[in-house]
Amino acid sequence: MATDLRKGLEGVLVAESELSSIDGDEGRLIYRGYPIEELARETSYEEVLYLLWHGELPTETELAEFSEAIATEREVSEDVLATMERLADTGEQPMAALRTAVSMFSAHDPDAGADPDDLEATLRKGRRITAKIPTALAAFERYRLGEAPVDPDPNLGLAPNFLYMLTGERPDDVAAETFDQALILHADHGLNASTFTSMVIGSTMADIYSSVTGGIAALSGPLHGGANQDVVDVLIEINESDKDPLEWVEEATDAGRRIPGFGHRVYNVKDPRAHILHERSKELAENGDDKWYDITTTIETYLTEEKNLVEDGIAPNVDFYSGSVYYQLGLPTDMYTPIFAMSRVGGWIAHVLEYQEDNRLIRPRGRYVGPEDEAFVPLGER
Incomplete structure (x- = not known):
């Protein structure tokens, strides 16, 4: 057994991945071999999701079908909307509202009872989570403003649709492209704290809703997402x-x-x-x-x-x-971390799927530094 103690798992390798690579000395980030600069300039967030989840960039036909599948799954249930309204009225923080919303999504998922080994079902559930998070977040913000939620527009991509649901107005091209780029840039970044949390949960073969909820919880900490x-x-x-x-x-x-x-x-x-x-x-x-x-x-x-x-x-x-x-872009400041989650969910799902293809329960060890030979004293004599 290794005896080196690495606080924060500094420099410890725990998995191999084909998803993203970071060169900290050269300032380089790639997703599946593609430089982040090229992806940000030439693709959409939906294309990057497809790349992360399917291993290659989509054709025009594949992208159209993939984007349509996401667009048709954006609506959230009435009970989720009612919960977002109650949380907005009580002054709940957006990250806490998002964590609650994702937990609730599973109640209406047609694949909720699928076998944990069915990775195709996991991917479908992940796609639904990704599609619905912007709708729940935008509804929460609208309720905080005392306004009714705006229904998603199936003709808009994920990024401009979120801005539209948030404000009720279609964003101009510069705002839409800028926000889409921001989502691409935050989609994945190696085994950061929230991604690793999602993987640990996924390694138990818990469902993807549990993994994403855990990722949101980890991202909410000020040392990570704030x-x-x-x-x-x-x-x-x-x-x-x-x-x-x-x-x-x-x-x-x-x-x-x-x-x-x-x-x-x-x-x-x-x-x-x-x-x-x-x-x-x-x-x-x-x-x-x-x-x-x-x-x-x-x-x-x-x-x-x-x-x-x-x-x-x-x-x-x-x-x-x-x-x-x-x-x-005029976005509320306390929505920045939830927006981070709205993007990074693509990476969380990709890492869970990749790890579960050859799954092994993640179970590190801790070094015990407490006493060894304490003399036991019966309760009545303490």
Whole structure:
């Protein structure tokens, strides 16, 4: 038995995967061999889902059939909608509402009783989960605003349809393309905490609803899924101060304050996803308010060129620009992590399916460091 203790499983290999690969020194991310830059530029989120779940990019016919299958499964049951309304009225957090919604989806799934070894049934259930999450999230937000939910539009792709259900208005091309890219960029990223959680649950042969619910729970922690909201909180703080962004970041760093959106457990250089969203943020700024882009670029320039944080392996990660992009799109800040889940569910499902093809229960060991030879004292004598 190995005796090395690796806190956080740092550097420990637990599985092989064909899904995604990260080169932290070169700043490179690929899905099934395709660079993330090419996928973000040339494909849709539905194409990336197909790639992750089926192992190859779809033909036009396959994509049309796949997209239609997702579109026809977007509606959620009345009891899910009623629960979203109650949770919105009580002030529940969106991630908790999402966790509840996914658990409820299984009650109406025609494959709910399928054999755990039936991976085709698991894939169908995963597709339904992916289709319904945007509908439940948008309904929750509409209820919080005191407005009725907007029915999904089967003629819109997953990304623009979510924006449509959220606002009641069809997004323009720039907003739709930007949000679609954001979903692609967040779809998978190796064995991060939420993906590994989903895999551990899947390794018990629990159903995919359990795996996805567990992934949502793991993603809800501030050390995993909440950094993009923290970035926006800082941007708002700077905007509401009387200080120039450069002055603010200088004073903050001199005081020892950590700026969210910098540093990553894998990347030692700028996250390739941050490069892409940086460009999208610039495009949004050119078509609207540019102050958020100006603040983020000022912070990045100062920390990378003046403070030289990159030399210490601390560079902008995906959260640094996804937060500002989502804010530029007008999305509610506490919906950022649920949107992360809306995208990453594709990766969770893909990893569970891949692992269950040659399943082995994930069961690590812990090193016992407690006492060995305690003398037992009967209850009446303690």
